[in-house]
Amino acid sequence: MAQFRQCPDTGLFFHKEAENLMKANAVAGVVCLLIAGVLALLVVLTRWPAVHLLPADAFYMVLTAHGICALIFWVIFFEMAILYFAGSTLLRSRLATPRWAWAGFVLMIVGAVMTLAAVFAGKSSVMMTSYVPMRAEPSFYLGLVIFAVGALIGCFVYLGTLVVAKNEKTYEGSVPLVTFGATVACVIAIFTIASGAEILIPTYLWSIGYISHIDPAMYRVIWWALGHSSQQINVAAHVAVWYLIAGVIFGARPMSEKVSRAAYLLYIFFLQLASAHHLMTDPGISSEWKIFNTSYAMYLAVLASMIHGLTVPGAIEVAQRKKGLTNGSFEWLRKAPWGNPVFSSMFISLVGFGFLGGISGVVMGTEQISIIIHNTIYVPGHFHATVVIGTTMAWMGLTYLLIPVLFRRKMILPQAAKLQPYIFGLGMSLVAVFHMAAGTLGVARRHWDMGFAGNPLGFEYPATAYLLMGIAGIGGVIAVAGGALFIAIAVGSLVFGEKLQKEAGLLQSFGFPLADSAYTNEKPARLPMAPAEAVEADHGEAGFEAPGTFILAMVLLVSFVIYYFINWKYLSEVWGLS
Amino acid sequence: MTSFMPPAQKNWWAVPVGRQEIVWIAIALVWCLIMFFMMPFWHMYGDQNISNEGYRVTPIKYQAKVNEMIEKYKVREVGAMKTPVVAPPDGGDIYLMARLWSWYPMLELKKDVTYRLHLTSIDWNHGFSLQPVNINLQVVPGYEFVLNITPNKAGEYTIVCNEYCGIMHHTMLGKIWVKE
Numbered sequence: 046m047a048q049f050r051q052c053p054d055t056g057l058f059f060h061k062e063a064e065n066l067m068k069a070n071a072v073a074g075v076v077c078l079l080i081a082g083v084l085a086l087l088v089v090l091t092r093w094p095a096v097h098l099l100p101a102d103a104f105y106m107v108l109t110a111h112g113i114c115a116l117i118f119w120v121i122f123f124e125m126a127i128l129y130f131a132g133s134t135l136l137r138s139r140l141a142t143p144r145w146a147w148a149g150f151v152l153m154i155v156g157a158v159m160t161l162a163a164v165f166a167g168k169s170s171v172m173m174t175s176y177v178p179m180r181a182e183p184s185f186y187l188g189l190v191i192f193a194v195g196a197l198i199g200c201f202v203y204l205g206t207l208v209v210a211k212n213e214k215t216y217e218g219s220v221p222l223v224t225f226g227a228t229v230a231c232v233i234a235i236f237t238i239a240s241g242a243e244i245l246i247p248t249y250l251w252s253i254g255y256i257s258h259i260d261p262a263m264y265r266v267i268w269w270a271l272g273h274s275s276q277q278i279n280v281a282a283h284v285a286v287w288y289l290i291a292g293v294i295f296g297a298r299p300m301s302e303k304v305s306r307a308a309y310l311l312y313i314f315f316l317q318l319a320s321a322h323h324l325m326t327d328p329g330i331s332s333e334w335k336i337f338n339t340s341y342a343m344y345l346a347v348l349a350s351m352i353h354g355l356t357v358p359g360a361i362e363v364a365q366r367k368k369g370l371t372n373g374s375f376e377w378l379r380k381a382p383w384g385n386p387v388f389s390s391m392f393i394s395l396v397g398f399g400f401l402g403g404i405s406g407v408v409m410g411t412e413q414i415s416i417i418i419h420n421t422i423y424v425p426g427h428f429h430a431t432v433v434i435g436t437t438m439a440w441m442g443l444t445y446l447l448i449p450v451l452f453r454r455k456m457i458l459p460q461a462a463k464l465q466p467y468i469f470g471l472g473m474s475l476v477a478v479f480h481m482a483a484g485t486l487g488v489a490r491r492h493w494d495m496g497f498a499g500n501p502l503g504f505e506y507p508a509t510a511y512l513l514m515g516i517a518g519i520g521g522v523i524a525v526a527g528g529a530l531f532i533a534i535a536v537g538s539l540v541f542g543e544k545l546q547k548e549a550g551l552l553q554s555f556g557f558p559l560a561d562s563a564y565t566n567e568k569p570a571r572l573p574m575a576p577a578e579a580v581e582a583d584h585g586e587a588g589f590e591a592p593g594t595f596i597l598a599m600v601l602l603v604s605f606v607i608y609y610f611i612n613w614k615y616l617s618e619v620w621g622l623s
Numbered sequence: 624m625t626s627f628m629p630p631a632q633k634n635w636w637a638v639p640v641g642r643q644e645i646v647w648i649a650i651a652l653v654w655c656l657i658m659f660f661m662m663p664f665w666h667m668y669g670d671q672n673i674s675n676e677g678y679r680v681t682p683i684k685y686q687a688k689v690n691e692m693i694e695k696y697k698v699r700e701v702g703a704m705k706t707p708v709v710a711p712p713d714g715g716d717i718y719l720m721a722r723l724w725s726w727y728p729m730l731e732l733k734k735d736v737t738y739r740l741h742l743t744s745i746d747w748n749h750g751f752s753l754q755p756v757n758i759n760l761q762v763v764p765g766y767e768f769v770l771n772i773t774p775n776k777a778g779e780y781t782i783v784c785n786e787y788c789g790i791m792h793h794t795m796l797g798k799i800w801v802k803e
């Protein structure tokens with residue numbers, strides 16, 4: 046018999062098994078973030094030229110572990126929690142086959158421990174990408190495969206839950222937009238994991254000597270169908286989290302269900318093509334293939350992100366204007382709850398992802414512009430804007446939301462929590478921007494010593510490059526401090542936070558009933574459709590519902606256009622290549 | 624609160640889209656198409672494009688070509704390792720080899736002359752990163768990359784390796800001198 050409780054703050058129904066799985070996955074994710082953060086500090090302090098902390102072998106080992114822990118383990122554990130939340134909690138449905146979900150979780154833990162153990166044993170410092178024919182210990186690959194199998198089980202449990210919810214009619218009408226987005230993330234995840242299996246299983250067999258040869262160029266093509274697509278899971282999932290937080294904090298409704306869902310469908314069709322981004326300067330691949338794939342077939346997935354970039358803040362603006370914040374173009378934004386870390390994390394995530402991560406990503410993914418960027422430290426600069434400011438900060442915002450809702454604890458250190466998103470966001474923005482700047486001066490990524498100690502030929506990057514790397518180092522330390530604060534608050538709240546009793550919260554003002562948070566065997570009432578919108582006066586301007594957001598969107602576009610053509614200008618100055 | 628509730632209308636797909644979204648989607652789509660067509664445009668009118676010429680190659684065959692070139696066109700040797708410096712003829716083929724942890728041999732080129740640069744690795748992946756111009760190419764073992772290169776400025780250039788290739792990766796440098 047499935048047991049449910051209703052959260053008195055939000056009215057959300059939690060299936061007991063699903064809830065425990067969410068907790069377990071979220072906690073495992075935060076533990077991985079903690080490890081990744083400690084490793085990040087070591088990386089930062091080594092690449093900061095004035096400090097240059099670790100010796101070369103330790104640096105490459107730590108960098109390998111940092112990438113895997115942050116980019117794979119932290120985000121995917123948390124994504125599992127999001128899937129169970131979107132499938133079970135948002136649809137008021139029991140979770141399908143919780144035992145399988147637990148089996149998946151155990152496999153993910155086993156795989157993660159196995160891979161990290163292989164890395165820290167010291168013989169698998171091959172970077173996250175593990176390009177063949179460089180060889181890691183077999184358990185390095187095997188751990189990743191086991192982790193992926195676990196995640197795949199989680200994906201199928203999620204899809205099964207959608208079927209259960211549909212069959213048991215736990216909701217009316219269509220699934221909510223957030224669940225729709227999570228489903229898109231799940232579909233991309235299945236594609237990603239299949240690609241991972243396709244390359245990592247043969248590589249494992251090669252590492253134990255069963256297969257004699259893996260083609261290095263083919264490895265790169267297929268590996269990136271895993272490596273890049275896994276970041277696209279994050280995009281689909283963190284956009285869903287943006288919509289969720291906009292809904293929870295502002296009561297925002299999507300400007301248009303049709304537009305937002307169509308944009309999500311574009312993700313399914315086109316996002317995966319982006320594995321090509323990493324292969325722009327590879328031999329053996331034709332320009333036609335590169336152009337079609339790197340542009341997601343005419344940039345249709347970029348179009349989707351630009352749509353979400355308008356509709357997420359647009360939905361917030363419309364909701365705020367309905368509450369009377371209609372002065373000028375930006376009163377709705379000025380009077381947003383900037384002291385609420387759920388909102389500020391989400392909004393920094395949105396802006397940082399668009400302006401820093403999105404623009405740089407499209408520019409560097411242009412076939413020819415990649416020539417002046419490929420494998421420089423510009424690349425980590427870019428993806429720290431997408432994956433850390435974008436995804437990680439969205440997860441942080443969601444964590445602040447879930448501490449009271451899921452764990453029923455009051456958040457500790459509320460004043461520090463107010464500041465945390467700003468500290469982390471600022472530090473990580475410095476990391477992103479100054480790494481990108483140093484990359485334009487040619488500083489290499491995954492490189493222990495920009496001074497090339499030990500080579501008699503000698504080469505000096507310009508002094509500016511050292512300065513830029515120094516500032517990036519300071520930014521990195523600030524970011525690590527912000528991350529440590531997050532973990533202290535999140536973990537501290539679970540351990541020391543006051544237990545919440547039945548009390549009215551935010552959403553009771555929107556008409557959710559107040560209920561005790563005890564489990565019962567009673568099946569939740571069917572999830573109704575959202576209340577129809579009352580016909581009201583238009584609060585926008587000139588037929589635009591969210592004029593302030595439109596201005597922000599145009600600022601993004603203009604920055605995008607300028608930055609894009611500046612890079613073509615840079616490119617036109619280098620040696621002729623054909 | 625409707626982003627996490629089922630849409631208010633059963634037929635949500637039939638609800639008309641607001642003017643603001645339509646305008647934005649139109650603008651964004653135009654921008655996407657411009658960016659898309661910039662790439663073929665640059666292939667036709669730009670001077671910096673990655674060639675489509677590439678071959679499968681084995682280390683032994685490639686090393687033979689490198690040695691043949693060195694024998695013919697060596698002009699001097701550099702450093703304690705006596706690394707050969709090669710000055711290929713105008714328009715000639717250059718065979719550059721990446722290996723743990725050096726670029727071999729060194730080159731002496733002329734400004735505004737076009738050469739056919741052949742590039743491969745005989746062991747792991749390496750990254751050809753020409754500084755200070757900042758031209759970056761992936762060097763993949765087993766594949767011979769062939770590109771026409773035209774240096775446009777005289778001076779001393781350094782090839783940095785920017786694909787991680789093991790413990791001494793940071794010492795992997797090569798040199799190209801470009802003369803007027």
Ligand SMILES: [Cu+2]
Pocket residue numbers: 724748749750784785786787788792795
């Ligand atoms: Cu190398």
